[in-house]
Amino acid sequence: MADTTGNESHAHQARGAADPRAGMRRYRTTDEVDFVIVGSGAAGGVVARELSQAGFSVVVLEQGPWRTNAEFTHDELFVNFRGGLTNDFDKVPNTFRTKESETAKKQGVAQYAMMVGGSSAHFTGNYWRFPEIEFEQATKLGVPADSTIADWPISYAELEPYYTKVEWECGVSGQAGVNPFDPPRSRPYPLPPLPIKSEGVLLERAAAKLGWHAAPAPMAILSQPYRGRSGCVNCGFCFGFACEVGAKSGSINAMIPDAVKSGRCEIRSGSYVRKVELGANGRVTGVKYFDSRKVEQFQRAKAVFVCANGAETPRLLFNSATAGFEQGLANSSGWLGRNVMFNYNTVGAGLFSHEINGWKGAVVSRIVQDPTVLPKELGIYGGGGFDFRSAMTPMNAGVQTLPGQPRWGSEWKKGLRRNFSNSLLAIGHTTQLPVFTNRFDLDPELKDAWGVPALRLTYADHPNDLEMVKWFGAKGKELLDAAGAETSVDFGVGPMGWPQLHLLGSARMGNDPRTSIVNADNRSHDVKNLFIVDGSSLVTSGRGQPTMTIQALAFRAAEKAAGAAKRGEL
């Protein structure tokens, strides 16, 4: 929220690199632009590029600063331990409780990169497509007790062209035709996979032993130069870091520059949107925001896209409550903020006899998706996949040890080198059931540094999901053992921990206005010229890796909105 670094001027001093802001079109707040977009992340960046290239005038309001690739560093203390790129819970706090009868306490629950490009600037880049069954799980697998799981209003086949678009327009590296769990595709990947790492080789061995299938990981990181951007240099400072050479294919590198180049799009960083304004005619008229000096501004627009992420989007809509929408803008259903999901990640660790050196290269090179849908006889709903990774940056290696090992002193020192180079993690990526009572809303008391009501989470794990992560944790250890680990451990993920990074499902898509916030085209059921697309749109959680699908939805939503605008139907 807003530029909490207070460092916009620093951001302008790109070290020798061409400033992506050079020659950018600027609008006045009094100009009624065609679209204002709230958020410049995975979804907002796509929508900005697509709408501006289609000829519309666009203003993107981004709360964070505009940092250029020349400013990104390997400073681990800053990036991963200080949260230098992410939202500041001191300035914009969250609260948390496990049930409605409790008073929520301060707790950072929703974390994201707060900068132009959003979390897609620092993501790991796992770009799995959702499987076909994701879109029709209620029909195919049924609806477990106490879950609001539903079919999507669109099928995989309807989304497929947009998945392909993400791969080609953003730049995804991978290999088609080798992963039996890759759903049908109309085109191969535009770039070959990233080089296989030792973790990948070990996952291949383990999968073979279990009768499973390891495949090259589809990654939104360029394996080779593409469209004027540099390929990955395997520097290893990848998890949580923004890419110095621009090889990560998030919006900051792949979408925003095109939007600016269109001559019709302004990216206005340091702009913290606090309210979407509804006019007397039941249409939105623009948005109120604080500029970087905390002065309130109003940007007029013919239509509004909210792409603020699965936590900030519902918060903004709740904070936009007005006469006729007392419980939140576009929330006649009462479903806003509900069914929030995060994905579970199980973690196992293994120590191997030889060097893995996961501190070089991108985070993931091979994945396994055999447990996409858990066998019926297990009686557990859902599924997911695995990767092996280490992503051992030095400070992490210093502070993280296997259970039972000393964490300081001579003995710790003796094991340090081996822990650093010979260990890896088996990460399980899984579904999470949507539950109606798991919800974001506003804290009744707490406000942020701008006086805007804070986000509150009410959340408890579904018992099915706790069974599921138990299964994935045990399987992760089995994979490590099958790979030949000398020591292996399952960290036994229990209840969801905080903060979470995948912020999903809180303004879901659907055909029925009584049980969803937006329609199949990501257009508000209630307010004709309001669109919402980001993690909040997802009906189900996917098997982890939501960003690919968020971007596919964004390409589709932008196309639908552009079509409607051109036909005069907004």
Added chain:
Amino acid sequence: MTEKGNSPLGRRDFVATLGGVAASAWVAANPESLRAAAAFAAQAGTQVRYQVLTPAQVRELDAVTSTIVPTDDTPGAREARVVRFIDRSLATWAKDQKPQIEAALKVLSDFVAAQRNGNRSFAAIPATERTKVLEAFEQAHGAEFSGAFWFPTMSGMFSNPSYGGNFNKVGWSLMGFRDQFSWAAPFGYYDRG
């Protein structure tokens, strides 16, 4: 580390294995002052005077941090200049953490006094006995140990040398990390093909 939760080792999950480390306060500074710290470290030579810590505090922290990462056949916290890192951090990006460090030193002093017949100084304990005392302190005062001593020591060992610690990259050498901007496959033993 705990609060911001962006650790590559499974972001949130690994933290529990560290026994609920209360280190987040230590890293609760703002990015602007981090840059100031880097600038400060760049201009500060080895002869620079301590900015924040008193000589007595330097002695105590030296004894504690060199017990956490001892110098044996390989370099330890002393060679990495961990106490200087702490001092520079407290002078710049971690300004607001001074009370936490001071409070922890006081708790340690009381702990030592109770164990050692009124001797209030950890540094006065013979080096060969320090590990045992510090282990007992960790058991009794886990939050102070982790937040004010252990995590700052690890930060000073392995963070970017621009912060004033990890002098001559001794921390990185210790673990076998090489500071190189780009790599090419094969990366490890198993992907040599």
